[in-house]
Amino acid sequence: MLTYIKNIFNDVGDVSLFTIRFFKEVFKPPYEIKEFFKQCYFIGYKSLPLVAITGFIMGLVLTLQSRPTLAEFGAESWLPGMVALSLVKEIAPVITGLICAGKIASGIGAELGSMKVTEQIDAMEVSAINPYKYLVVTRVLAATLMIPLLVVFADGVGIIGGFAGVNIHSDVNMVRYSEQVIKSLDFIDVIPAVIKTFFFGFSIGLVGCYKGFNAANGTESVGKAANSAVVVASLTVFILDMMAVQIVDLFY
């Protein structure tokens, strides 16, 4: 029990150091621009299909599920606005965050983990190349910037999914639907929801890198690194979301 608690503190300390190192190195030249764009491509572009499918289904299902309740109060006309609001504020950021925790954090964890195990990270180190800068900084930055974009994309696709859901039972044209959606979305709803996704992205990238970079020796630790990256990143997304909601709650 005592060693368990000690381990937790050790981990927290290590992660903090790892994070501090990120901020120390991110502004220091040389910048690994090419690797950064490559990672943006892998993290952002390659996740589009997955995010599109989940986004569409989220919108569709949410609409279909909410309809009976709203119909009871005769408030069916609120449906587009309500769906859009819940998507943008909560559901799209969290679900996309979780999907990315599964896809991106595990991918990074496995990639860096296997590089660690096969001594590729050591090889960079001995050829006087900073592996932290080349591998970690680029990936964390790419995740921080790409995941908000993916979330905005999921918002859009989700709203289209909602349109499909509305049209299953009634006939609403696209112009009227989007009017209602836009009317319901306030700036102060959207902005905090977007801001928190930067933190989601940062933590997903950082957790993946941390787990991979610190993988133990032996091939089985690659699997462990990928696995625990997903678990920790998903948990972090939830915790950050809760904190974000609390903070926003203070202001409004």
Added chain:
Amino acid sequence: MIVQEKNITKKSGESVIDIKGLYKSFGEHNDVLKGVDINVGQGENLVIIGKSGSGKSVTIKCLVGLVEADKGEIKVFGTDITKLNNAELNAIRIRIGFLFQNAALYDSMTVRENLSFPLKRHSKKLSSAEIETAVVEALESVGLEEAIDKMPSELSGGMRKRIGLARTLILNPEIILYDEPTTGLDTITSKEISDLILAIQNKNNTTSIIITHDMACAKLTGDRIMVLKDGVIYAEGTYENLEKSEDEWVRSFFV
């Protein structure tokens, strides 16, 4: 006990690598190195042999600061690397080539990118045409020009070792550390690699430490041989000396 063999001939006086009293343990119960002393002269090939797990790889990892030594002095080019900060250490690392036991090629890059990767970062003045020439030259020196566009996963074990060697050579290091350059290769390929090590030594007057289990390689490449046992240098001498050693355990390597 240290079995000192007579007639140790060094190629030249000045020592480039000088390790004194190196200690390293992993955790509380795994004392790997318990006072290792190694010196290597300019242009000399030192072979280190010893049982698997005796700490040979750890020793040369300490030498480039990949593993932090617990105690002891590690002088490379006259400076103690245990006292350097990261930037100073990197300045020394550029002058040292390290061939990893499993080649450690970057899996996500082609052979060309693997070789140009360190070059692009350390020789900023080079044009891309000059980099390309250097890459091709390094590949030619290991006889693998045709593999330039392959991915590491498409290469055989022996090819990976040779590409790893090419990547090491491309920065023209003054010291090369070979971790089992011939292990797992057939005798013909092993011989080729041993010849390559000798050729590199003769061409650039490089100083090398070669870790090996392959006694043919040790005989061919080694100017001097050290035997690592129980965390210390147990015996030292030329191949011929050690082959006729009075110590049965040392002799057992040579059968």
